[in-house]
Amino acid sequence: MTTASSADHPTRRDFLFVATGAAAVVGAAATVWPLVAQMNPDAATIAAGAPIQVDLTPIAEGQDIKVFWRGKPIYISHRTKKQIQEAQSVPLSSLPDPQPDSARVKAGHDQWLVVIGICTHLGCIPIAHEGNYDGFFCPCHGSQYDSSGRIRQGPAPANLPVPPYAFLSDTKIQIG
Amino acid sequence: MSGPSDFQPSNPALKWIERRLPIFGLVHSSFVAYPTPRNLNYWWTFGAILSMMLALQILTGVILAMHYTPHADLAFKSVELIVRDVNYGWLLRNMHACGASMFFFAVYIHMFRGLYYGSYKEPREVLWILGVIIYLLMMATGFMGYVLPWGQMSFWGATVITNLFSAVPYFGESIVTLLWGGYSVGNPTLNRFFSLHYLLPFVIAGVVVLHIWALHVAGQNNPAGVEAKTEKDTVPFTPYATIKDAFGVSCFLIFFAWFIFYMPNYLGDADNYIPANPGVTPAHIVPEWYYLPFYAILRSIPNKLAGVACMFGAIIVLAFLPWLDNARTRSSKYRPLAKQFFWIFVVVCILLGYLGSQPPEGIYVIAGRILTVCYFAYFLIVLPLLARIETPRPVPNSIADDVLAKSKGRAATAASVMFALAVAGGLFAGSTQNAKAEEGGDAPPAQSWSFSGPFGKYDRGSLQRGLKVYKEVCSACHGLNYIAFRNLADAGGPGYSEAQAAALAAEYKIKDGPNDQGEMFERPGRPADYFPAPFPNEQAARVANGGAAPPDLSLITKARSYKRGFPQFVFDFFTQYQEQGPDYVDAVLQGFEDKAPAGVTIPEGSYYNKYFPGHAIKMPKPLSDGQVTFDDGSPATVKQYAHDVTTFLMWAAEPRMEERKRIGMQVFFFLVIFAILMYFTKRKVWANAH
Numbered sequence: 001m002t003t004a005s006s007a008d009h010p011t012r013r014d015f016l017f018v019a020t021g022a023a024a025v026v027g028a029a030a031t032v033w034p035l036v037a038q039m040n041p042d043a044a045t046i047a048a049g050a051p052i053q054v055d056l057t058p059i060a061e062g063q064d065i066k067v068f069w070r071g072k073p074i075y076i077s078h079r080t081k082k083q084i085q086e087a088q089s090v091p092l093s094s095l096p097d098p099q100p101d102s103a104r105v106k107a108g109h110d111q112w113l114v115v116i117g118i119c120t121h122l123g124c125i126p127i128a129h130e131g132n133y134d135g136f137f138c139p140c141h142g143s144q145y146d147s148s149g150r151i152r153q154g155p156a157p158a159n160l161p162v163p164p165y166a167f168l169s170d171t172k173i174q175i176g
Numbered sequence: 177m178s179g180p181s182d183f184q185p186s187n188p189a190l191k192w193i194e195r196r197l198p199i200f201g202l203v204h205s206s207f208v209a210y211p212t213p214r215n216l217n218y219w220w221t222f223g224a225i226l227s228m229m230l231a232l233q234i235l236t237g238v239i240l241a242m243h244y245t246p247h248a249d250l251a252f253k254s255v256e257l258i259v260r261d262v263n264y265g266w267l268l269r270n271m272h273a274c275g276a277s278m279f280f281f282a283v284y285i286h287m288f289r290g291l292y293y294g295s296y297k298e299p300r301e302v303l304w305i306l307g308v309i310i311y312l313l314m315m316a317t318g319f320m321g322y323v324l325p326w327g328q329m330s331f332w333g334a335t336v337i338t339n340l341f342s343a344v345p346y347f348g349e350s351i352v353t354l355l356w357g358g359y360s361v362g363n364p365t366l367n368r369f370f371s372l373h374y375l376l377p378f379v380i381a382g383v384v385v386l387h388i389w390a391l392h393v394a395g396q397n398n399p400a401g402v403e404a405k406t407e408k409d410t411v412p413f414t415p416y417a418t419i420k421d422a423f424g425v426s427c428f429l430i431f432f433a434w435f436i437f438y439m440p441n442y443l444g445d446a447d448n449y450i451p452a453n454p455g456v457t458p459a460h461i462v463p464e465w466y467y468l469p470f471y472a473i474l475r476s477i478p479n480k481l482a483g484v485a486c487m488f489g490a491i492i493v494l495a496f497l498p499w500l501d502n503a504r505t506r507s508s509k510y511r512p513l514a515k516q517f518f519w520i521f522v523v524v525c526i527l528l529g530y531l532g533s534q535p536p537e538g539i540y541v542i543a544g545r546i547l548t549v550c551y552f553a554y555f556l557i558v559l560p561l562l563a564r565i566e567t568p569r570p571v572p573n574s575i576a577d578d579v580l581a582k583s584k585g586r587a588a589t590a591a592s593v594m595f596a597l598a599v600a601g602g603l604f605a606g607s608t609q610n611a612k613a614e615e616g617g618d619a620p621p622a623q624s625w626s627f628s629g630p631f632g633k634y635d636r637g638s639l640q641r642g643l644k645v646y647k648e649v650c651s652a653c654h655g656l657n658y659i660a661f662r663n664l665a666d667a668g669g670p671g672y673s674e675a676q677a678a679a680l681a682a683e684y685k686i687k688d689g690p691n692d693q694g695e696m697f698e699r700p701g702r703p704a705d706y707f708p709a710p711f712p713n714e715q716a717a718r719v720a721n722g723g724a725a726p727p728d729l730s731l732i733t734k735a736r737s738y739k740r741g742f743p744q745f746v747f748d749f750f751t752q753y754q755e756q757g758p759d760y761v762d763a764v765l766q767g768f769e770d771k772a773p774a775g776v777t778i779p780e781g782s783y784y785n786k787y788f789p790g791h792a793i794k795m796p797k798p799l800s801d802g803q804v805t806f807d808d809g810s811p812a813t814v815k816q817y818a819h820d821v822t823t824f825l826m827w828a829a830e831p832r833m834e835e836r837k838r839i840g841m842q843v844f845f846f847l848v849i850f851a852i853l854m855y856f857t858k859r860k861v862w863a864n865a866h
């Protein structure tokens with residue numbers, strides 16, 4: 001019942017036991033891999049996340065629409081001259097997450113603001129054209145964003161994120 | 177074995193818990209210090225194998241339930257998408273579906289072992305009855321699980337099995353309606369089956385705990401059938417039984433992996449790859465193999481109620497076994513007559529299983545009746561009688577004596593192992609001969625496919641040519657509902673780039689909508705779209721094709737099969753032959769003849785085909801020489817078209833096949849090495865015990 005090996009002399013038996021134990025650990029780890037990996041998005045879900053194209057012609061000045069991409073609401077705002085003016089004239093030092101308006105829109109397309117409409121606080125969806133800054137207001141915990149989608153007041157730590165997008169023409173964008 | 181534990185943890189944290197909840201002591205006394213008879217053979221390992229299988233089934237089942245949709249309209253598709261799109265979904269599905277078969281395989285060995293060594297005898301009656309209850313629960317769980325994919329066999333199996341209860345006098349019809357939750361098997365049935373299929377394994381786990389508890393109170397039986405008396409008769413569970421079970425489990429896993437990776441559909445029925453259709457019954461409704469003996473008993477009795485009663489009786493009778501067999505000697509090893517009758521009974525069960533898979537006609541019915549009588553006679557006549565008339569041989573005084581005697585009997589064991597290997601080798605060698613002998617008749621000849629065997633891969637050229645044939649010919653009538661354009665760029669597929677797949681998708685018009693105006697519209701296809709069906713719905717397909725709706729081709733090579741028969745299917749196990757579907761589809765495409773041979777008449781509006789069952793097929797000859805031109809200079813012949821399009825359809829049915837075989841090879845390599853290491857470790861550990 002007692003093992004014959006001594007501590008300072010590793011024997012062939014010790015080697016066998018360690019090798020078997022190591023193989024068991026490797027096998028267990030390899031088995032766990034697919035059991036965990038299956039939780040990742042499946043191929044159909046990933047394919048459904050392909051870029052989408054949005055026609056901007058029906059959106060009048062001062063209006064905005066909400067489209068969905070990868071399950072997230074994307075606000076596309078056709079900003080008024082006043083909104084653009086407000087967004088550009090804010091001193092950056094007064095912003096919690098300083099970012100110039102030019103970094104949030106595409107050059108030459110100042111009137112179009114495209115942001116992911118998910119509050120950076122805890123993930124609620126802010127309401128457009130509400131709040132004190134001519135931008136967005138999150139009803140959950142009172143975060144307020146300006147007409148450039150930047151956080152101005154409330155618990156949210158960061159600006160509304162800008163999704164990857166590009167202008168295919170003056171009236172058409174591709175998101176993704 | 178029982179009573180308060182003498183386990184004393186030294187760690188203060190463990191001590192703190194142990195005083196309040198003595199769980200470590202329980203584990204220690206049950207699985208570490210627990211004395212095990214030292215003469216247990218490998219038949220006893222199946223208890224550990226069953227524990228592992230239950231855990232594995234629950235684990236994979238919980239995961240599959242994360243991806244499965246229990247709705248009559250979506251269930252079939254959700255299972256297909258698990259296999260195609262979910263990461264390692266094909267592996268999890270195979271593990272669960274083959275796992276059910278392995279679970280039953282192991283439980284049958286476990287039960288026969290109990291039967292042979294008299295494990296049901298005093299003081300283990302409750303242990304045995306708990307086992308019968310577990311078996312019944314397993315049968316219910318397995319049946320309901322089989323229904324969930326909502327294929328043709330699922331649907332009709334559910335209809336047939338639930339109708340068993342209509343045999344109950346007076347209340348039968350009401351019971352069946354209650355089980356269905358509707359006028360027929362339908363969505364409510366599927367929903368409750370899913371719920372119960374998820375619940376019952378946990379009930380099984382609960383009863384297994386009682387089963388093991390009862391085992392640990394009575395102590396394990398052993399091949400000698402004498403109780404352990406002194407310490408010399410036993411060894412501690414850990415490390416001795418633990419390491420031996422671990423070795424047994426790793427050998428079992430090799431066997432299991434053979435199915436998971438190389439013949440996942442070997443034990444299933446091809447009809448279950450056809451979506452459930454309440455309007456058409458499959459030609460033969462056959463349960464999974466593990467229910468076949470009971471199915472044969474059911475069909476042997478020419479009376480509905482009596483048949484159902486006999487079928488359930490065949491299982492219930494097991495619970496009374498401890499009182500039917502009251503022989504003093506426990507192990508059949510020392511009962512010369514009981515031993516012979518035991519093996520006759522095993523053969524009866526196997527033959528009943530074979531009969532259950534055959535159509536109930538002619539000689540099969542008579543044989544079924546005789547064997548049903550034999551089955552019950554074993555329990556009700558042979559065992560009670562043997563206990564009275566048999567003179568058993570003397571049993572050893574103690575387990576220790578048995579162990580000493582056994583070391584002399586090694587040669588016989590070695591001889592029987594050699595014999596088993598020789599038989600297996602003979603079967604293997606015979607299979608090649610037999611496959612050739614098949615070629616003459618009307619059974620589709622076996623083709624040579626690049627994708628067969630453990631290293632099989634799809635031939636890319638063939639896949640691309642097959643896609644061309646599908647697009648130019650087949651797609652006029654058939655769809656590919658489960659193949660998306662993006663799949664064409666998947667690894668292991670036809671080898672197109674993503675841009676090529678997107679360009680091919682753009683050639684198709686896809687119906688989409690509604691748009692902001694609430695209207696449906698057409699747009700060019702995208703990679704995420706699926707190959708559209710040529711008809712808007714089944715009715716339109718029927719009208720356009722003289723009443724027969726052309727099937728979707730995504731699964732055709734898995735949904736078609738032809739009979740391999742006995743002993744062919746035994747050889748198929750060793751050769752990993754999985755290509756009935758492709759062989760069949762290829763044969764049908766080439767089997768058209770302009771005129772039916774003399775003496776054969778086929779119905780108006782159908783065409784003669786050598787390989788189609790009944791020889792009358794509604795589809796006119798779809799392929800003729802020179803119909804499709806290949807860019808790569810392959811011959812423009814029907815033979816080539818049929819081969820290529822079948823290869824393509826095989827890929828459409830199983831796009832992940834290359835991944836399956838590649839990972840299978842790695843798993844095999846690992847398991848063999850692991851089992852060898854385990855074997856030597858086990859030998860080293862047990863060297864201390866002798």
